[in-house]
Amino acid sequence: MTAVPSTPPSVAGHPGPIRLGPDAHAALRPADRATVTGGFWAERRRVNSEVSIPQGPDRLAAAGNLENLRRAADRESSGFRGGFPFQDSDVHKWLEAAAWQLGEPGPDPERHTALEEQVGEFIDLLARAQEDSGYLNSYYQVAKRDVPHFTELRWGHELYTAGHLIQAAVAHHRTTGRRELLDIAMWFADHLADNFGPEGSGKPVDSIDGHAEIQTALVELARETGESRYTALAGYFVDRHGGALPETKRTGLGRPGYFQDHTPVRDAPAVxxxxxxxLYLLTGAADVATETGEAxxxxxxxxxxxxxxxxxxxxxxxxxxxxxxxxxxxxxxLPNDRAYCETCAAIASVHFSWRMALLTGRAKYSDLIERTLYNGVLCGVSLSGDRYLYDNxxxxxxxHADQEGVGPRRVPWFDCACCPPNLMRLLASLPHYLAAASADGTAMHVHQYATGTLEAELAGGPVALRVETDYPWQGRIALTVEDTAAGPWTLALRIPHWSAGNWNVTVGGTPAPAGEWTLEDGWLRLTRDWAPGExxxxxxxxxxxxxxxxxxxxxxxxxxAIERGPLVYCVESEDQPPLPAGSGLDDLVVDTSAGLTSGWRPELLGGVATVTATARVRPRPESGGDGxxxxxxxxxxxxxxxxxxxxNLTAIPYYAWANRADGAMRVWLPADA
Amino acid sequence: MTAVPSTPPSVAGHPGPIRLGPDAHAALRPADRATVTGGFWAERRRVNSEVSIPQGPDRLAAAGNLENLRRAADRESSGFRGGFPFQDSDVHKWLEAAAWQLGEPGPDPERHTALEEQVGEFIDLLARAQEDSGYLNSYYQVAKRDVPHFTELRWGHELYTAGHLIQAAVAHHRTTGRRELLDIAMWFADHLADNFGPEGSGKPVDSIDGHAEIQTALVELARETGESRYTALAGYFVDRHGGALPETKRTGLGRPGYFQDHTPVRDAPAVxxxxxxxLYLLTGAADVATETGEAxxxxxxxxxxxxxxxxxxxxxxxxxxxxxxxxxxxxxxLPNDRAYCETCAAIASVHFSWRMALLTGRAKYSDLIERTLYNGVLCGVSLSGDRYLYDNxxxxxxxHADQEGVGPRRVPWFDCACCPPNLMRLLASLPHYLAAASADGTAMHVHQYATGTLEAELAGGPVALRVETDYPWQGRIALTVEDTAAGPWTLALRIPHWSAGNWNVTVGGTPAPAGEWTLEDGWLRLTRDWAPGExxxxxxxxxxxxxxxxxxxxxxxxxxAIERGPLVYCVESEDQPPLPAGSGLDDLVVDTSAGLTSGWRPELLGGVATVTATARVRPRPESGGDGxxxxxxxxxxxxxxxxxxxxNLTAIPYYAWANRADGAMRVWLPADA
Incomplete structure (x- = not known):
């Protein structure tokens, strides 16, 4: 085991996922430090850190996850709680969220200390539960004690759960410099390496883990520890998809496409x-491609x-x-009523897209991240931070509320509780997705706009920016150079695709001179000698x-649909004027020629810009009677x-729906008769 | 046990399901005898009797259903095959189909004899498997030998499976007059009566069977045997829904609405x-309401x-x-791509609607039956009769064929094989749904149009009609009075809702005189003294x-959508002219102002009338490129x-889709830009 520095280089900042390896083949490298100090995301992240994350341990205790680990620690073989083999992963994902949060002390030292102690208790529990071999999974240690490890990979989630343990350990080490959890994870990872490939090792197991996750975790572990063999093992697990079993056996196991085992990743024509x-598989594969540079x-x-x-x-x-x-x-x-849109899938889309953004430098990946964060992810947690949606x-x-099971309701936790801690870890690491530096050190790229600070080391030296904005409510984003490298460098600002062709930029209050900027692939590039304060x-x-x-x-x-900036809007019945008797939201036809207006409503849903449209009521075809x-x-x-x-129809941001009484809701509005 | 006549009154005919009890409160009573001797349904039923039904025993043997019963007969406690507790019901439904078929000897005595022998073997097997108590269910006799009976009602399907056994027995007795299977069924039914209610018996069990079916079966058993206590027990099982458990316990068992246990049937606002x-529950409830007359x-x-x-x-x-x-x-x-539309649900809809048609006399119920038979049911079996669709x-x-599991393909059988024998029993009993007599004996109602004969006993004596038609390809239906009751009676012909306002009728080649006909509620009523040959x-x-x-x-x-007569049409890619490169069915926009033409294509899909429409190709928004x-x-x-x-777009009847190579298909066509 190679020595790992006891304090990682960037512990003082907020490195978050992902930190590229030194030889990574990426167009961009994540910023060294990013903070969100005010505005939209600061409030959502305040709720995450003050409500969602602190509630996690109670939820995990109530659901039995902690008792499962306690039973594993005490070498008991009965009493496993919860219906899923991956129950431990909820603990691991909460730990990862808490670990990212520990990298951001915040204004309340007591809260920070309490979180530190809670994390420490969880790590102690995991240490006690870990077997001498390095193996750690309470389902197979308690409920399935008699089943040999790694023999039920298709549905057993052993590598998936290990992956989340590893990710938690990487986060904990990256933000705190402490290695208690990292040691547990490396021990387990080495145990995996003893039991599986890579190619030529003579140790392939005759299946794939049914749920990808181990791939991205192992690459991150390699990045954190400098141990490239973990990347090699991750690559092996990527390569096994569609290749570990002969085709007939894959098909015989049922639905190989469900597991992405129908064809090798490199040959797959479609998701x-x-x-x-x-998406977890593609995320891991992107990590591998970034580290190996494989075309x-x-x-x-x-x-x-x-x-x-x-x-x-x-x-x-x-x-x-x-x-x-x-x-x-x-x-x-893409049915709207039956859209599953699992919150975790939107989160996974962000993970995948961010790796692609770094790998390629293309703006479209961060365009999709922005859209997904503000809409498809954020809808998954209530404004209060204590209730969740699984499908969206x-x-x-x-x-819909009259019928059983046909309308989603926000609930405090799920039997299959993958989404809540996934939201927690994403929101806790959100600043990570704001900015990156070009691999050649000549440019600072701002991917997402939020009030805060962005820091990166460019070729000429460190660069720091202060960002102030009321985004997404206002389109104005002010960036101040607080520290600057020597010589010219490029400030690259993403022009979101929804604003393409309609934006304005000034430097020092005046339009940038023609020779100082370009627009290419969604990036507005301002290249000049920057001075502090500009x-x-x-x-x-x-x-x-x-x-x-x-x-x-x-x-x-x-x-x-109605959109405003990066926000997708929806119409909820609660906000509408009285309609003719018997009519509802589904009887409205919006007039797209009548235009839209927007207004700020500070009292509504924590403060939102609403959008008003004109609609007309379509009489229902049946007026009663047997005909x-x-x-x-x-x-x-x-x-x-x-x-x-x-x-007059009033639309609210989609992320804020289902925070009041049950009612009807539409994103896509029948238009123009 | 009351004596049951060894030969039922209507064995010479084709009584089919359902035969009302003598005191039934129904507007109509099924015709005494109905045959289909030619035309559309004769061919579909020929395939059913010559291909589908004869293949059944082999399919049931291959799937393990027969071995399960053999193991039950030998009192073995291991080796149960198949993943479902209701495996026996596939055998019972095939037996019911075979039994209806036995009521219709057909042109091939050898086939008939072989079917008789096969049915006899199955009945022998069931007799051997039945326990001394009357209990018969191989899942609980073999796989779950240690589980006390009727303690897993929520998911165990014990009463559901018993119901299908009873229905098979009723059919067998009704068409053959033989009582070997009826005795088995009554023995089991009496065992059920010993274990369950009705109200006041002190024997309620603390749940409902999770899958309704026993209700309609018991009413039919009462009708066949004259034993009204079976109807009372059926009523008890109807009443238990939404009432057997306190609400909290119902909810605690999860999704009570899934089982229709969320509210009593009489209070339910919606399906x-x-x-x-x-629909099985509503079918049974309709049987109960018909027999009790409860408003x-x-x-x-x-x-x-x-x-x-x-x-x-x-x-x-x-x-x-x-x-x-x-x-x-x-x-x-009602999403079209994700329409589940289980074949069994369409069949259940026919069962429910037919009982409502008899109960109320209203034409709309048979309007829906016609539509469902020609489209939603018939699509479930291939033209060749040996391959099935489960969802439609x-x-x-x-x-779609490029992706796993995303397009339905017709297959010879299913792991959950409820649909194939359900199709067999419906097609084998189809003539039953053609006609009925009014309860007061004054009218003969023709519900569905097919070449064949219809017989009923009216108040004035027996009436017989011969029907000749090329329906649904042609709209002309010729009815000849072959036997007539004394005095005036009413011939009531259903005017399908799609033909309302556009039909013509003649009697003896000339328009019926004004005083001799009325049109009310979809029924054209011709009242006169009829003479044979008219x-x-x-x-x-x-x-x-x-x-x-x-x-x-x-x-x-x-x-x-395109319709023609009772047929819903669809567009399959195979029938279309070459489209511009890169375009497909989903890029076509149909011009509803350009009209439709129809033509007979004897060589296509066993002979169909196609419909031709005019469409235009919409260029795809993306033309390639990263924008x-x-x-x-x-x-x-x-x-x-x-x-x-x-x-020019060519549409084929929906029932005939997916009988050629995999391709795209649409029922609803984007229209008029």
Whole structure:
């Protein structure tokens, strides 16, 4: 075991996931330090750190996860609680969230100390539960004590759970410099290396783990420890997909595509199967490609990301349309009412996209991250931070609350509680996704806009920026150079695709001279000798707008969505004026020619900009009576036209839906009759 | 046990399900005898009797169902095959299908004898497997020998499986007059009566069977045996739903609505939960209401049928939108790509509707039966009769065959093989649904049109009709009075709702005199003194037509369907002319103003009338390049308009889809840009 520095180089900052290896083949490298000190994300992250994360241990205790580990520590063989073999992973993901949070002490020392102590207790518990071999998984230690390890890989989640343990350990070491948890993780990782490949080791096991995760975890462990053999093992686990078993045996195990075991990653034409499994695998594969620089794998990842984004992604950034199998559907099969859009899948999309952003430097990856964070991820947690959604539909009908199980409700925890701690760890590490430096040290790239600070070491020296903005409510983003490298360097600002063609930038209050800026691939590049105190002001287009879908998205045909900046809007019944008796949200037809207006509503949902549209009520085809028993009509009879009288519709940001009484909700609005 | 006549009164005919009890409170009573001797259904039923039913025993042997019963007979406690506790029910349903078929000897005595022998062998096996108590269920006799009976009712399907045994026994006795199977069933039914209610017996069990079926079976057993206590027990099982357990316990068992245990049947506002469970329950409740005449239960059934039909039914008659839980969704949630539309649910809809048709005399119930038979049911079996669909989507995209598990394919059998024998028993008993006599003996009602004979005993004596038609390909239906009762009686012909306002009728070649006919509630009533040899000719409107959906059916917004007579059409990629490179079925926009034409294609799919429409190709929004990575566009940019050049689209009947190579298919066609 190679020595690991007891204090990582960037412990003083907020390195977050991911830290590239020294020889990584990436266009960009994450900023050394990023903070969010005010504005939209500061408030969401305050709730995460003051409500969600502190509640975690109680939830894990109530759900039995801690007792499972205690039983493993005491070498008991009964009493395992919870229905899933991956129960430990909820603990690990909470630990990872807490670890990122420990890197950001915050204003309340008591809270920080309490979190430190709680983390310490959890680590002690894990240390006691770990077997002499390094193995650690309470399900197989307690509930399945008689089953040999690594023989139920298809559904057993042993490597998946190990992966989350490793990620927690990396986060804990990266932010605190402490290695208690890292030692546990390395011990387990070495045990894995003893039991599995890589190629040529003579130790392949005749399956793949059914749920990817180990791949990205091992690469991060290699980055944290400098041990490149972990990257090699990660690559081995990537390569096993679609290759570990002969095709007949893969098929015989049922639905190989569900596990992404139908074809090797490098050959896959399209994203397939269980969405979270698919994206965790691609995330790990992107980590491997970044560290190895392999062109074929990179090309496959670019192709699969493009397939996912163009054909399988909701306007909210949500992915995974099917409730059955929590999976991808056919291309463009994106039903709004039955959108599964698991919160974890949106989070996984952010993980995958960020690695692709670093690998390629392309702005579109961060365009999708922005959209996904503000919409498809953030909808998963209540504004209060203590209730969650697992699936995130884009349409809930009037009266859904009357029927069992047909409308999602935010709940404090789930039997399968993957999403809540996943949200916690993403929000706790959010500043990590804000900025990066170009690999050649000539440019600082700002990917996401939030009030705070961004620091990176460029070729000429350290650079620090202060960002001030009311984004996403306002389009104005002010950046001040606080520290600057010697000589010219490039400040690259992402122009979001929704603002393309309609933005303005000034340097020191005046338009940047023609020779000092370029716009390419979504990046506004300002290159000059910067002086401390110099300011750049970017203005993006925050006018609310109607959006249409590709006609092949059948579920959005004849509809328009409302967007404003990076936010997707929705209409909830609660905000609407009284409609004619018997009418509801689903009877409204929005008039896209009538335009949209926006206003700030400080009292509403913690403060939101609402958008107002004009709509008309379409009378229902049946007016009662037995002639109306059948909901289909000859085209010659037609359907009723909307009434003349306009109705003002109020739309709210989608992330804020389902924070009040149950009611109807729509993202895609029937448009223009 | 009351004596049962060794030969039932109608053995010479084809009584089929259902035979009302002597005191039934129904507007109509099934015809005494009905045959299908030619035309559309004769061919489909020929395939059923010559291919599907004869293959059944081999399929059941291969799937292990027969071995399970053999092990039960030998009192073995291991080796149960198949993953479901209701494996026996596949045997019972096949037996029921075979029994109906035995009532219709057909042209091939050898085939008939072979079927008789096969049925006899199965009955012998069941007799050997039955325990001394009367209990018979190989899952609980073999796989779960240690579990006390009737203690796992929620998921154990013990009463469900018993119900199918009883239905098979009723069919066998009704068509053959033999009572070997009936004795087995009555023995088991009496065992059930010893273990369960009815009210006041002091024997309630603290749950409901999770899958309704026993209710309708027991009423039919009462009808066949004259034992009204079976009807009372059926009523008890209906009443237990939503009432057997306190609400908290019902909820604690999870998803009570899935089992229709959330509220008593009489109080339910809407169809809910697992579609087949819901409709089997309503079918049994309709049987109970018919026999008891209870107004409150009848009103609930009318309400629930109306809810199902107006808000939860596809244009094909298919029901049950959700893959998850195989259940109903929210009202108007009817996605075409993810339509579950289990074949069994469509069959259950026919069962329920037929009981409502008899109970009320209303034509709309048989309107839905017609639509469901020709579309939502018949699509479930291949034209060759040896391959089946379990779920029946209304839209399959181009390239679905490239992805695993995303497009249905017809297969010879299923692990959960409920649908194939269900299709067999429905097709084998199909003539039963053609006609009925009014309860007061004054009218003969023709519900469905097929070449064959219809016989009923009216008040004035027996009436017999011969029907000749090329329906559904031609709208002309010729009826000849072959035998007639004394004095005037009414011939009531259903005018299908799709032909309302466009039909013609003649008696003896000339329009019926004004005083001799009325049209009310979809029934054309011709009342006169009929003489043998007199003819009536009804002409229905077979012009192909475009159909629109209620605007609240989001999945059909901006689309039109093509229908012709009772047939719903679809467009399969295989029949279309070459489209511009890169375009597919989903890029076509149909022009509803251009009209439709129809033609007979004897060589296609066993002979079908195709319908030709005019469409245009919409260019795809992305033309390649990285600017096109995101499938949503500002409304200001818009989506491409269809090209000018028209394309001739060929539509085929939906029931005939998926009988050739894998390809794309649509029922609802994007319309008019």
């Amino acid at each position: 397939t199967g269980h969405a979270v499994r698919q 074929e794998l990179r090309a496959a990842l670019e192709r699969l990301w493009a397939d996912m984004t163009a054909r399988q992604t909701y306007v909210t950034g949500g992915i995974g349309a099917h409730h059955s199998d929590e999976g991808f559907g056919q291309p463009y099969e 539909p884009l349409h809930v009908r009037d009266g 300011t750049v002001e970017l203005d993006l287009d925050m006018a609310p707008r109607f959006t249409l879908a590709d006609p092949r998205v059948d579920a959005a045909r004849g509809c328009a 109306d028993w059948w909901p289909y009509r000859p085209a010659a009879v037609g359907i009723p036209a909307p009434a003349d009288e306009p109705v | 809910t939960g697992h579609a087949v469970r819901q 409150e239960l009848r009103a609930a059934l009318e309400r629930l049928w109306a809810d199902m039909t107006a808000r939860q039914t596809y244009v094909t008659g298919g029901i049950g939108a959700h893959h998850s839980d195989e259940g109903f969704g929210q009202p108007y949630e 989507p209304l839209h399959v995209r181009d390239g 003819t009536v000719e009804l002409d229905l409107d077979m012009a192909p037509r475009f159909t629109l959906a209620d605007p609240r059916v989001d999945a059909a917004r901006g689309c039109a 096109d990575w995101w499938p949503y566009r500002p409304a200001a940019v818009g989506i491409p308009a269809p090209a000018d050049e028209p394309v």
